[in-house]
Amino acid sequence: MEFAQQLLQYLVSGFSTGAIYALIGLGFAIIYNATGIINFAQGEFVMLGGMLTLFFLNVARFGMIPSIILAILVATLCGVVFNRLAIKPLKKPSPLNLVIITIGGSILMRGLAMLIWDKDTHAVPAFSGSEPLDLAGATILPQHLWIFGITILAIAGNKFFFYYTISGRAMRACSYNSRAASLVGIAVERMVLFSFLLSSALGAVAGIIVAPLTMTSYDVGVMLGLKGFCAAIIGGMSSGIGTVLGGIILGILEALGAGLISSGYKDAIAFIILLLILFVRPQGLFRKAETERV
Amino acid sequence: MVKKLVSAMFIVILTATAALAAPSIRIGALFAVTGPASFLGEPERKTLEMLVKDINSKGGIKGSIVELVVYDTQGDATKAVQLANKLIKNDKVVAIIGPSTTGETMAVIPIAEKEQIPLISCAAGIKITDPVKKWVFKTPANDHVAADKILIHAAKMKQKNLALITVSDSFGASGREQFKALAAKKGFKIVADEVYGPKDTDMTAQLTKIKAAKPDAIVCWGTNPGPALVTRNVKQLAINVPLYQSHGVASKKYIELAGADNAEGVMLPAGKLTVFDKLPAKDPQLKVLKAYDQAYRQEYNVEASTFGGYAYDGFQLIVNAVKTSGATPEAIRNGIEKAKKMVGVSGVFNMSPADHNGLDLSAFEMVKVSRGDWVLIK
Incomplete structure (x- = not known):
């Protein structure tokens, strides 16, 4: 295998893992943009997507498509319930409280999933076969194409929603200044609920389409959630192309780190880059620094 | 006070009854x-x-x-x-x-x-x-008994250059250490020594490196689900060399996770419980x-x-x-x-x-x- 071909495979591998991180990162960014909350339970919706699909597929014996739709619906419902029971009752929501609540929520969801299902890892069938596709000597799986496609759809949908619909614009208004937004008649609480609904649905979708590659288990959300969070941070918490680029950068760095330097330091390399970005450009790679008027 | 008395009595009765039997x-x-x-x-x-x-x-x-x-x-x-x-x-x-x-x-x-x-x-x-x-x-x-089993088989198949891919937890680290020591003693050459995290979801980067090192066989050491992903990725990258797994995945779950097609031909040392229905009738452990x-x-x-x-x-x-x-x-x-x-x-x-x-x-x-x-x- 020649070096150029190796390099191409690293890039392709990194790109496809990065797309997974990006899709999960988008869920973080949506809630953050509407509410200013970083929802650390986002990874659990990814887990719910995969596990619920499997549940409807194997236990309830529905077909693939009804299972997926039901899984998204149930996971979204979980997101709404989570918002109603854990976030909304808070009288004085300070960022620290909210972060701790979402972490608590994620532990609760993981625990419930472990009790309801089991502790095993499960394989989920691929959507359209698992015959590898050849790209000038590098290979990817058909499932990767699904991930690319859904990610592109998700960005386009987000862009459209946040910039061209009333609800989307209202949500953005809430994130800039929720008090002012409520003064001009925007129901802030409903917008927050809506953002949870949107991001849990997106998380579930991500969980479903990555499950055939990564397999799924009750604790799959921890690492995927963390990587998605990194993607969103690198991308400056943008709900559009920034996070996607963030995810892809992270994926490619990991693959190149493992391939060219040492696989033992793969995660370390990626997280060192993350720290550097946080030091040098805390607002993310692709966002202009914001100045706040006092 | 009464409560104390009652519980004390209980203890006496309990010990008394226990003393009756062996x-x-x-x-x-x-x-x-x-x-x-x-x-x-x-x-x-x-x-x-x-x-x-x-x-x-x-x-x-x-x-x-x-x-x-x-x-x-x-x-x-x-x-x-x-x-x-x-x-x-x-x-x-x-x-x-x-x-x-x-x-x-x-x-x-x-x-x-x-x-x-x-x-x-x-x-x-x-x-x-x-x-x-x-x-x-x-x-x-001991892990080195499993490693020995693999190496004996590799020697029989004349596989001299081995690539190692192990999980970065204690099971993988111990396996890696003992496998390398034993392989060196037996005159094998380790041409690649890669590691993956227990929660990693894609090992194509490590395996691309392994493919470039042109080994005669790949040895993977870990517990599910990592080895199943390695098996899938080996197939995806069309690496056509024999793949050994460790005894850590010797259950049907591994075949299910990797997919029967991808796992076809994978070899591993398994505890006899995994294959007891295929053991010869004279095996002392069968019963x-x-x-x-x-x-x-x-x-x-x-x-x-x-x-x-x-x-x-x-x-x-x-x-x-x-x-x-x-x-x-x-x-x-x-x-x-x-x-x-x-x-x-x-x-x-x-x-x-x-x-x-x-x-x-x-x-x-x-x-x-x-x-x-x-x-x-x-």
Whole structure:
């Protein structure tokens, strides 16, 4: 295998893992943009997507498509319930409280999933076969194409929603200044609920389409959630192309780190880059620094 | 005051009734029933509970009822130490089975040695019984026995250059270390030595590097789901060299996760329980394996696992020792050390003062995946 071909495979591998991180990162960014909350339970919706699909597929014996739709619906419902029971009752929501609540929520969801299902890892069938596709000597799986496609759809949908619909614009208004937004008649609480609904649905979708590659288990959300969070941070918490680029950068760095330097330091390399970005450009790679008027 | 009196009376009555029968034998167990190592601890606990129930229904050991105290360590060494102290000081057990992992076992060993209570670990790490400690035994075969099995087969197939891909947890690290040492001693060349994280979801980068190193065979060392992903990625990258897995994935779950097509032809050393229905009729372990699997299926409705077998063997060692030597910690320790040709699930145990594991190469069989099932490699 020649070096150029190796390099191409690293890039392709990194790109496809990065797309997974990006899709999960988008869920973080949506809630953050509407509410200013970083929802650390986002990874659990990814887990719910995969596990619920499997549940409807194997236990309830529905077909693939009804299972997926039901899984998204149930996971979204979980997101709404989570918002109603854990976030909304808070009288004085300070960022620290909210972060701790979402972490608590994620532990609760993981625990419930472990009790309801089991502790095993499960394989989920691929959507359209698992015959590898050849790209000038590098290979990817058909499932990767699904991930690319859904990610592109998700960005386009987000862009459209946040910039061209009333609800989307209202949500953005809430994130800039929720008090002012409520003064001009925007129901802030409903917008927050809506953002949870949107991001849990997106998380579930991500969980479903990555499950055939990564397999799924009750604790799959921890690492995927963390990587998605990194993607969103690198991308400056943008709900559009920034996070996607963030995810892809992270994926490619990991693959190149493992391939060219040492696989033992793969995660370390990626997280060192993350720290550097946080030091040098805390607002993310692709966002202009914001100045706040006092 | 009245309450105190009543409870005091209770204690008197209880001890009185207990004194009528032969004294019971209290055995402790430390398993990682929940947490990341629950795949070990859960079958171990279930196996032990099943065995104790069974032996008590048959009148116990020489008329003594067996009492079992199981604590969940959650795979945490600190908890394991606390619970080991509790077992010894509060519950006054005569022997301890467990812990499930090497890290926990190493933490508990000083306590067992100090309090002079026999400890029969269910973890595979070689450090546990090498060097030999007076009160410590273990039932799983050492990792290097599995590594040896693979290397013997590789030598037979004339595979000289091997690529290694191991998981970065204690199981993978121990396997990597022992495999490399043994391979060097036997004159193999390790052309690639890659690592992946236990939660990684894609190993194509590591395998691309391995592919470029042009090995004669790839050896992967880990527990599910990593090795299943490695198997899939090997297929995806069209790396056409034989793939060996470790005994850590010797269950049908691995074939299910990797997909029968992807796993076709993968070879690994497996504990005999995995393939007991394919063993020749003269195999000394066949009867024990069959009985264990049947009993476990009947009780829990799932197939028995090799990991549960570790607890099974630990319990049998204690039962044998009580029968031959007596029920005090000292007598149990001496009895276990004298166990010879004791047929268990993990192998045939031949303990000695110099060997507190007692298993050899015959503990494993080399198997190959064929059409979604295991076949023995002759």
